Amino acid sequence: MTLAERFGTDVFISGWGHTKFGSLPDETLESLVVRVAGEAITSAGIDPGQVDEIWFGQFNSGLWPLGFASSLALQVSDELFRVPATRVENACASGSAAIHSGLRSLLAGTARTVLVIGAEKMTHAPAEQVGAALLGADYELAGSESRTGFAGLFARVAEAYRQRYGEINDALGAIAAKNHANGMANPLAHLRKQFTPEFCSTTSEKNPMVAEPLRRTDCSPISDGAAALVLTTQPSTSAAQSPVRLLGFGQANDFMPANKRDPVEFAGSVAAWERARKMAGVGLDDLDLIELHDCFTIAELVMYEVLGLAERGKGRQVLEDGTVFRDGKLPVNLSGGLKSKGHPVGATGVSQHVMAAMQLSGTAGELQLPGARRAAVHNMGGLAVANYVSVLEAV
Structure with a gap:
């Protein structure tokens, strides 16, 4: 039963906007949102x-002085005066949280057209401030x-995976x-740099260890940027383009304490x-591409298994047989993913939907x-604590 069959109405993504991701010193949160x-x-x-x-998705957590940004979009036009505007936060899934909130308004019949925005300004802040802000999304380390911050948390996932299933360096x-190869074709990507697998899997002066076994090339960058769409x-x-139909969506939250979660599940x-x-009403064979949350490379590896592309512990097989590459059976992260495109936290979920659309x-x-x-889109907040998936279809 598709979304339309279940709720009696279709929902479409009918338009979108997207800034370049990266270090954008000449932009403010307001200028990104308005654009x-x-x-x-x-x-x-x-x-x-x-x-x-x-609906406005933003993590912030003290990164930007303005902590009350829901009405920034009204700067686009005086016609938006009195339009209800709400900021939502669900860690790195704040963008998808905004999308799903707008979607529920459409399904409830309280709106016919919803503007969804995700944005974040991060690169102006010192590394220590960024690290502390991001750790606010972790139950044990907040405050x-x-x-090593979140890299250290995902390094524990990588180590647990390695102990359970074997070496994962390659x-x-x-x-x-x-x-990174995919991101080379994306003019909006933060890191448009080509790297060989050998470089990425080797510790060096240019690719140092961040939190063993994760190197710099295993970690998504700190980025500024914004994306928006109309539902x-x-x-x-x-x-300006054909709409894209939303076929299905799902949200699920896991426990926050680490001792109540299997780190590789x-x-x-x-x-x-x-x-x-x-x-x-789809399976993997019905999909043509997936945009998933690769904040760290280990997250993408685990997600191959979560989605059923590979059995547990055998995610490396879809790399070895080429399944997830651009010319493979089911390409993953054609946009470059968070790894290359960048990860302005509140913008990420909206960006993923825009890239798929x-x-x-x-x-x-x-x-x-x-x-x-x-296409399917997967976005998560924290260490797979807040989780969102959407399935989209061309019209």
Whole structure:
């Protein structure tokens, strides 16, 4: 039973906007929000006055002085005066949290057109401040000092995986190299640098160990950036591109204490994937591409197994047989993923949906996968604590 069959209405992504990700010293949070919001409204072929609600995803956690940013999008046009605007936060899944919140308003019938924005300003802050802010998303380490931050947390996942299933050094190196190769074709990506698998899997002066066994090339960068999209039950015929249908969605949260989670299970992501897949009525064979949350390369490796691309402990096989590469059976992170495209926390989930929508509408430029019809998007907050999955389809 698809979303439309279950709720009696279709929901579409009808327009979008996206800044370049990276170090953007000339941009403020406001300028990023206003730019992508305006782009999304124009792309959707609507007037600002047709927007019924605004949902804004931002982690912030003290990174930007303005802690009350929900109304920034109203700067796009005076026509947005009095439109309900709400900021949501769910760690690195804040963008998808905003999308799913807007989606529920459409399904409830309280809105027909929703503007969703995700944005973050991070690179201006000292490394210590960024690290402390991000650790606010961890139950055990929030408020404490940590030399390795979230890299240290995911390093524990990598070590647990290695102890349970064997060496993963080459697999992590292959993932990093793959995503950087994909990112070379993405003009919006933060790190457009080509690396060989050998470089990525070898510790060196240019690729130091961050938190063993994770090297610099295993970690997504700190980025500034924003993305926005328009969700609607009634796409405009004046839109700049074909709309993309939302077939299914799923959200699931796991326990916060580490001792209540298996570090390599990502059980919340499993549940979110199953809910979205069942609602959409699809399996892996029905998908053409996946954009998933590769904040660290070990996360992508585990997600191969969560999604059923490989059996538990055998994620490396889809790298060895080429399944997840651009010319493979089911390409993963054609955008470059968080690893290359960048990870401005609140923007990430919205960006992933925009990248997938571009593929399905045939507007992805150099990134375009010929004939792409269906895609899945996976976004998570914390160490797989807040988990979101969407399944999208070309119209």
